[in-house]
Amino acid sequence: MEYFADLSFTFFMLIPVGVIIGIIFGAIPGMTATMAVAVCLPLTYSLNLNQGLALLLGLYVGGISGGLVPAILLNIPGTPSSITTTFDGYPMTQKGEGEKALKIGIVSSLFGGLLSAAILAFFAPLLADFAIKFSYIEKFLIIFLALTVIASLSKNLLAGIFSGVLGVYISLIGTYDISFGGNGDIRLMPEFLEYWLADGFSLLPVLIGLFGLATIMEEAEKGIREEDLSSKMVLGSSIKFSFSVFKGQVINLFRSGIIGTFVGMLPGVGGSAASVLSYTQAKNFSKKPEKMGKGAPEGVIASESANNGLTGGALIPLLSLGIPGDSTTAVLIGAFTLQGIQVGPLFIGENMGTWHTMVLAVVIANFAMFLVMFFAIKYIAKVITVPKYILFPIIIMMCVVGAYAINYGVMFDVWTLLIFGIFGYLAQKIGIEVAPFIIGFILGKSAEIYFVKSLESFGTLTIFFTKSPIAMFLWVLIVVSVGYSIYSTIKNRRQDKFDGHG
Amino acid sequence: MKRIWMSIGLILFALTLLPVSSAMAADKVIDGNLRVVIGSKSTGGDTYQNSAIVADALAKKLDINVKVDAVGASAAFQALDRAGVRGNTIMIFHDQAYLGYLYGKKGYFDIFDKYIVGPTVAINPGNAYLVPKSSPYQTIEDIINACGKGTKVRVAIQPGGVSEIGYTALKNAISLKYPGKEGNLVAVNTGSQSAKNQLLFDGQADLINGSVQANEQYTRLPADDQKAMRFVWLTARSATIQQAPAAGLGQTTRDQLLQFVEPNAKVPFDANSYFTFDKEFYFLFNKGLDPKVIAAIDEALTEIYTEGKIQETQKKSFFIPNFKPSVEAAAYLKGKMEMNKKIISSMQ
Amino acid sequence: MDNGISSLFKVKINFAESHTFFPTIVFWVLLILLLLIFIFNGRPYLRSLRNGERKLSLSLAHVDKLRLPGTLVLTVAYFLLMDYVGTFFPNQGLGFLFVSIPFIFLLSLLYVHRIDRRKILAMSLNALIAPSVAWYVLAQLFNITLP
Numbered sequence: 003m004e005y006f007a008d009l010s011f012t013f014f015m016l017i018p019v020g021v022i023i024g025i026i027f028g029a030i031p032g033m034t035a036t037m038a039v040a041v042c043l044p045l046t047y048s049l050n051l052n053q054g055l056a057l058l059l060g061l062y063v064g065g066i067s068g069g070l071v072p073a074i075l076l077n078i079p080g081t082p083s084s085i086t087t088t089f090d091g092y093p094m095t096q097k098g099e100g101e102k103a104l105k106i107g108i109v110s111s112l113f114g115g116l117l118s119a120a121i122l123a124f125f126a127p128l129l130a131d132f133a134i135k136f137s138y139i140e141k142f143l144i145i146f147l148a149l150t151v152i153a154s155l156s157k158n159l160l161a162g163i164f165s166g167v168l169g170v171y172i173s174l175i176g177t178y179d180i181s182f183g184g185n186g187d188i189r190l191m192p193e194f195l196e197y198w199l200a201d202g203f204s205l206l207p208v209l210i211g212l213f214g215l216a217t218i219m220e221e222a223e224k225g226i227r228e229e230d231l232s233s234k235m236v237l238g239s240s241i242k243f244s245f246s247v248f249k250g251q252v253i254n255l256f257r258s259g260i261i262g263t264f265v266g267m268l269p270g271v272g273g274s275a276a277s278v279l280s281y282t283q284a285k286n287f288s289k290k291p292e293k294m295g296k297g298a299p300e301g302v303i304a305s306e307s308a309n310n311g312l313t314g315g316a317l318i319p320l321l322s323l324g325i326p327g328d329s330t331t332a333v334l335i336g337a338f339t340l341q342g343i344q345v346g347p348l349f350i351g352e353n354m355g356t357w358h359t360m361v362l363a364v365v366i367a368n369f370a371m372f373l374v375m376f377f378a379i380k381y382i383a384k385v386i387t388v389p390k391y392i393l394f395p396i397i398i399m400m401c402v403v404g405a406y407a408i409n410y411g412v413m414f415d416v417w418t419l420l421i422f423g424i425f426g427y428l429a430q431k432i433g434i435e436v437a438p439f440i441i442g443f444i445l446g447k448s449a450e451i452y453f454v455k456s457l458e459s460f461g462t463l464t465i466f467f468t469k470s471p472i473a474m475f476l477w478v479l480i481v482v483s484v485g486y487s488i489y490s491t492i493k494n495r496r497q498d499k500f501d502g503h504g
Numbered sequence: 505m506k507r508i509w510m511s512i513g514l515i516l517f518a519l520t521l522l523p524v525s526s527a528m529a530a531d532k533v534i535d536g537n538l539r540v541v542i543g544s545k546s547t548g549g550d551t552y553q554n555s556a557i558v559a560d561a562l563a564k565k566l567d568i569n570v571k572v573d574a575v576g577a578s579a580a581f582q583a584l585d586r587a588g589v590r591g592n593t594i595m596i597f598h599d600q601a602y603l604g605y606l607y608g609k610k611g612y613f614d615i616f617d618k619y620i621v622g623p624t625v626a627i628n629p630g631n632a633y634l635v636p637k638s639s640p641y642q643t644i645e646d647i648i649n650a651c652g653k654g655t656k657v658r659v660a661i662q663p664g665g666v667s668e669i670g671y672t673a674l675k676n677a678i679s680l681k682y683p684g685k686e687g688n689l690v691a692v693n694t695g696s697q698s699a700k701n702q703l704l705f706d707g708q709a710d711l712i713n714g715s716v717q718a719n720e721q722y723t724r725l726p727a728d729d730q731k732a733m734r735f736v737w738l739t740a741r742s743a744t745i746q747q748a749p750a751a752g753l754g755q756t757t758r759d760q761l762l763q764f765v766e767p768n769a770k771v772p773f774d775a776n777s778y779f780t781f782d783k784e785f786y787f788l789f790n791k792g793l794d795p796k797v798i799a800a801i802d803e804a805l806t807e808i809y810t811e812g813k814i815q816e817t818q819k820k821s822f823f824i825p826n827f828k829p830s831v832e833a834a835a836y837l838k839g840k841m842e843m844n845k846k847i848i849s850s851m852q
Numbered sequence: 853m854d855n856g857i858s859s860l861f862k863v864k865i866n867f868a869e870s871h872t873f874f875p876t877i878v879f880w881v882l883l884i885l886l887l888l889i890f891i892f893n894g895r896p897y898l899r900s901l902r903n904g905e906r907k908l909s910l911s912l913a914h915v916d917k918l919r920l921p922g923t924l925v926l927t928v929a930y931f932l933l934m935d936y937v938g939t940f941f942p943n944q945g946l947g948f949l950f951v952s953i954p955f956i957f958l959l960s961l962l963y964v965h966r967i968d969r970r971k972i973l974a975m976s977l978n979a980l981i982a983p984s985v986a987w988y989v990l991a992q993l994f995n996i997t998l999p
Contacts, residue, residue, distance in 0.1 A: 036547075037996075040547040040574075041994045041995070041996060042994075043547070044556070044560075131730075131731075134701075134702060134705050134730070134731065137702055137706050137708075138699075138702075158893070160885065160888055160889045160892060160893060161889065161893070163885060164882070164885040164886065164889060167878060167881050167882050167885060168882060170878050171875070171878045171879065171882060174874065174875045174878065177578075177610060177611070178870070178871035179695075180609065180662060180663055180664045180665070180695070181545075181662065181695050181696070182695035182696070182699075183662065183663070183693050183694040183695035183699060184695075184870070184871060185663060185664075185693070185867055185868060185870055185871050186604075186609040186610055186611075186663070186664050187610060187871040188610050188871075189871050189872055189875055190875055196610075197582070200578045200610065200611055201576065201578060201579060215927075218923065219920065219923060219924075222916060222919040222920045222922070222923040222963075223914075223915050223916055223919075223920045224914075224916060225916035225919055226916075226919055226963040226965070227965075228965065269696070269698045270696065270698065270699070319698070323698070323701075323731075324718060324721060324722075325697065325698040325701070326548070332546060332547075332548040333547050333548045334548070335548040336547065336548040336549075336552065336553055339553060339717070339821055339822075340553070340821065342820055342821075344717065344720060344721060344753065344754050346718070346719075346720065346721025346722060346754075347721050347722060347725055347729075347731055348721040348724055348725070348754075349721065389964075390963060391959075391960045391963035391964040391965075391971075391975070392960060392974060392975065392978050394959065394963060395955070395956040395959040395960050395963075395978075395979075395982075396956065396978070396982050398927065398930075398955075398959070399952050399955070399956060399982065399983060399986065400986070402930075402931075402934075402948075403948070403986060403990060403998065406948075406997075406998060406999060407990070407996050407997065407998070409545070409575055409576070409579065410541075410573035410574050410575050410997055411539070411541075411573050411575060411583070411997035411998075412575060412579050413935050413999065416931055416935075416999075417931065420927060420928070420931065423927075424924075446878075449874075450874040450875075451695070453874060454865060454870055454873055454874050455694065457863045457865055458693075458865045458867065458870065459692070459703075459708055461862060461863060461864060461865075462861045462862050462863060463861040463862075463863060464861045536941065536942045536943060536944055537942065537943035537944055538943070539942070539943040539997060569943075569995070571943065571995050571997055573997050587939070587942065590942055592942035592943050593942070593943070663867075693867055
């Protein structure tokens, strides 16, 4: 343990400080872990490397975890990766089980975080070599696999798929970005919009518009009735949280944590794909898939343990290839450079002390996150007892702050919020489904890059099947996933007919 | 109701106070907070880092709040158009600003026409080209010769800017020595550094654009590692690398780096000179900005660079300090653009 | 024969045109889906409309005529004004602060039912405190750019 000899009290204090700030950022819709880390980066100038890392890793873990709070309580994902948390978390809140859902989410987050930290600690270099086996083709197939979730999330199969593809289409609006290898040309818009739309619609404003603003408009249509969620809440507090919820969920926890770590480790696939994938898998393997999306704890478990699994996962390529696994770890590179340390394939070997310190910091940060959230929950859950005429204006204000700040001060992002708020409000009325739409929107751009770049290099569609054993394995998963959702649609339809006529 | 009026009164009171406080600060050339928008969206990249160093120094010198916002090229230009007249919004970017225009990318304009080009502050000397360690090509000349003899060589680059300019220069070098053969150098257009590395690992590219900072450790991997690479060319001027710390970067010393720079690595620009390219960071101002503000920034930077502390910070992050005041910088960059324009227009 | 099949899968992408390649595919998929929706869901729906089994309800009776349009108007005004006021205080986030206070108050006023003194007090305090705290923490403490 000689590596830890020079760790100071400050080191151990900075982790929880980071975690708390991170949770606050994560909990505000539109503020992300990336922003928390970027904003606090200058604070590390005055700290030494270990202390700086303690703060930043605390922020990272806290920021990723904080997203579950608004997802569960308000149906607004605090961060893109907590979208799937809303699917079951919010229905639980509506049933008066908000506090229970939060606790399930926190325990799952802790588990996912620790599992990924363990994987990071023991297998990082090995996994990095595995990760580079994923070229554009395999990454496209992973995205494609995640897109198949659309089918199983849809209420009406055709409408759901249409919504998903529409999401993909809208995500393509704007420049075919040269920083991802595009040719920098603008498409899908009339010329007079180019000034505004050159960068397309940003994910976060779209997300909080669809989930946050649209919901408020829906409520406004109904006249903002104060239905008494608070009385339900009191009733609900008799629904005691106990660890028995996790009975039978051990496999789900492991599977989701591993999926999270794994997806996090693939640069460019994107964090939100992790929770989407693990949510699908949880649904596919579930004994009661029909309960998923209506307040099943296993949905929250799958989503949250995957999204904390990301943290360790995204650090793997950063520390063993010098390549960030997601946008937050990209900011961490800056922190290393400031301290005169390079990350790359030799980082771990040459900086053993720093490496051990980082793993330790991630582990402590996860425990700190757990403790902070677990004791704060009682008070956090009270948010839903705040009357709507007070709460809604604050939500709109915070959405604006988040939308404006996400790209460091672009007013168009605030208008995006409104556009998609209205879109979300109207879409539901004509049968467009929001969840598939947003998943399509999130994954659309990467799907394009990986698909087009693969074809540019190889010039034939067959390469997607023949490139590697990994590609073939992914096809098996895709076929299973699609087959399963068709099967369950047919089964449900029969069930409906049976119920209807029987 | 009384309380409503009270709160409205409070707001009005606060509003009347504000002009007072900003009037008090009127002796400063820049009042309020200074916002530096940059042409990159990444807060982990070199543009952000370099801008943060400069912004920090400026904030202390001018005693104002300075904030760096990574909004990306098109949003940064828009912010400069919209709010740049008052001098509270300025931009820092690098050669991409005019290269994007020369390569005809959307959202880029002739910066010398549309904006005022301000002082240069630093160079990132790390722009590099690498091959797999097991590659048959030992030097960049080998690659030029191979293309001349009819072998196709695939180069992974990010199109439309700093990453492409080295590729264009290589094409130009091939056409000088083997006219008509430049088509054998083929661009594989891709995005991030990880994507470029990946193409090399997969054997989908023979040569990649990278950087000393991001790829140095890969060059030290054992030859039997699939990930092992080798530098063949750094585009920086020899004089630039000579200013780097003697220890170089990581375990690669300055002397080792100099092996890959002209005149050791030969990429002819024309009959008399080699092509070099330094990625330089500089300010951009709105055309209508009060010259007094520009003069103030020039003066502040001159003082900062005379003190000499910023140079140490920059070198620690592997930037080469390179301060030139506005007028000098604009003329210099204009010349640089004309030079690059020659090869870009002849190679397209 | 073998060649025939593999040439079927051959795709050549011109880089200069590659920005429209994928969007075109997605566009056609969307059209096909729309057609399928019409065939499987639309036609039965229209039929049931014609048979009188279902009625097209365009009634706006259930819509709150004050709160829904009010929300929209206030939000648009909020966004416009915040940007406008902000230009007077460059990069200080004050446009956000000064416009948020009345916005929050007015929106609360719009949403509240059975107004009384206690509620007004809560609304006013909220309208003053929430934006101030947000502004102070984000713009001052963390130096985040606000309008």
